[in-house]
Amino acid sequence: MRERRRWTVRDLRRDNRSVLLSSLFFEQLRSRQELSEATGLSPASVSNVVRELIHEGIVVEAGSVDSDGGRPRVLLQINPDYGYVIGVDVGEIRVRVELFDLTMTERAKVDYPLDPRQHDVGVIVEAILAGLTAVLASSGVSPSAVLGVGVGIPGIVENGPGGLVHGQCYGWDSVPVERLLRSGTSLPLHVDNGAKTMGQAELWFGAGRGAQNAVVCLIGSGVGASIIAHGSTQLGSVSSACEWGHTTVVVGGRACRCGARGCLEAYVGAEAILERYGSPLPTTGQESALTALIDLAATSARAAEVLDETAMYLGVSIGNLINMFNPERIIIGGWAGLLLGERLLPAIREAAREHSLHYPFGQTSIELGRLGPNAVALGAATLPVEALLSGTRFAATKSDRPAS
Numbered sequence: 001m002r003e004r005r006r007w008t009v010r011d012l013r014r015d016n017r018s019v020l021l022s023s024l025f026f027e028q029l030r031s032r033q034e035l036s037e038a039t040g041l042s043p044a045s046v047s048n049v050v051r052e053l054i055h056e057g058i059v060v061e062a063g064s065v066d067s068d069g070g071r072p073r074v075l076l077q078i079n080p081d082y083g084y085v086i087g088v089d090v091g092e093i094r095v096r097v098e099l100f101d102l103t104m105t106e107r108a109k110v111d112y113p114l115d116p117r118q119h120d121v122g123v124i125v126e127a128i129l130a131g132l133t134a135v136l137a138s139s140g141v142s143p144s145a146v147l148g149v150g151v152g153i154p155g156i157v158e159n160g161p162g163g164l165v166h167g168q169c170y171g172w173d174s175v176p177v178e179r180l181l182r183s184g185t186s187l188p189l190h191v192d193n194g195a196k197t198m199g200q201a202e203l204w205f206g207a208g209r210g211a212q213n214a215v216v217c218l219i220g221s222g223v224g225a226s227i228i229a230h231g232s233t234q235l236g237s238v239s240s241a242c243e244w245g246h247t248t249v250v251v252g253g254r255a256c257r258c259g260a261r262g263c264l265e266a267y268v269g270a271e272a273i274l275e276r277y278g279s280p281l282p283t284t285g286q287e288s289a290l291t292a293l294i295d296l297a298a299t300s301a302r303a304a305e306v307l308d309e310t311a312m313y314l315g316v317s318i319g320n321l322i323n324m325f326n327p328e329r330i331i332i333g334g335w336a337g338l339l340l341g342e343r344l345l346p347a348i349r350e351a352a353r354e355h356s357l358h359y360p361f362g363q364t365s366i367e368l369g370r371l372g373p374n375a376v377a378l379g380a381a382t383l384p385v386e387a388l389l390s391g392t393r394f395a396a397t398k399s400d401r402p403a404s
């Protein structure tokens with residue numbers, strides 16, 4: 001790793017700025033004194049940096065509270081309208097584009113349904129670009145006020161120049177998604193794996209809040225996961241994805257879309273669950289079909305059996321995560337994970353207990369995500385926020401470079 005260059009006064013100021021902005025972003029309303037106590041920065045440093053932030057318009061005063069006998073304390077908050085961020089969830093059954101203000105309040109949203117068997121990259125790029133135009137139009141936000149666009153995408157996203165995506169299940173072989181999007185937008189882009197963006201959303205705002213070590217499992221049509229270690233989402237050598245969905249649960253088992261056999265995704269992804277059930281359901285579309293299957297389990301032995309098996313495969317694989325990572329929390333999310341979890345969580349926990357070592361299991365809680373099925377788009381929108389909070393948005397990043 002490259003050694004960090006010598007610290008300068010400017011670095012210190014930038015880091016103080018990052019610490020204070022992050023504190024205000026996550027805790028929302030704070031007085032200068034509370035900021036000083038929470039961050040350990042001196043009152044003078046807080047005052048100096050806050051003055052700069054107010055001057056720039058990124059922080060605003062938001063009323064005051066009485067203090068014990070002294071002068072009322074002025075509360076500060078991030079200015080919701082300082083800038084806007086857009087999150088894109090490229091799922092398997094839809095592309096969702098959402099625009100948020102800086103308090104992460106949704107200002108506009110648009111969905112484009114996808115045929116689960118058709119993931120041509122051109123169709124997806126077109127849907128994302130149409131979505132960007134649509135949310136800007138319906139919110140009335142100017143493109144110049146957008147701080148960045150985060151795109152959560154299935155597959156392995158290479159860290160490095162080009163942002164190549166390897167989506168083996170869709171025949172995407174080194175697809176330059178960022179470059180393709182660049183042909184239709186000049187907004188700053190941040191492309192990452194969808195399971196990782198969901199993990200960041202749950203870590204920042206949901207069931208992962210405060211966790212130092214956790215695994216966030218994304219179960220939709222396919223299956224992925226995001227590893228959180230020491231309070232932040234983890235990167236591999238070239239990719240941020242944890243390809244949990246393609247770990248083997250049955251040697252020589254069902255064929256998986258990746259080309260291998262017996263992968264977890266080939267048993268517990270929504271598409272695979274419906275295939276394993278095999279009989280027609282009184283509805284079409286994966287979300288309504290999975291809901292119908294879950295409802296049917298009350299009266300159909302076959303439907304109940306398929307769900308019991310699903311809980312077993314999921315629990316076994318979560319037991320593997322517990323043995324390997326010793327997380328304090330396992331969070332199950334994704335639209336299918338949340339639907340399944342409502343009914344199957346006790347059985348999943350029991351299977352995980354039976355298939356992991358007692359000690360690490362005893363240190364782990366297994367919970368459902370708290371942000372609902374839209375957490376991928378929210379998490380994607382945190383990517384430009386992360387750049388703003390860390391100060392890297394003000395440096396030249398790969399995402400901000402124009403296409404060559």
Ligand SMILES: [Zn+2]
Nearest residue numbers: 246256258263
């Ligand atoms: Zn596979």
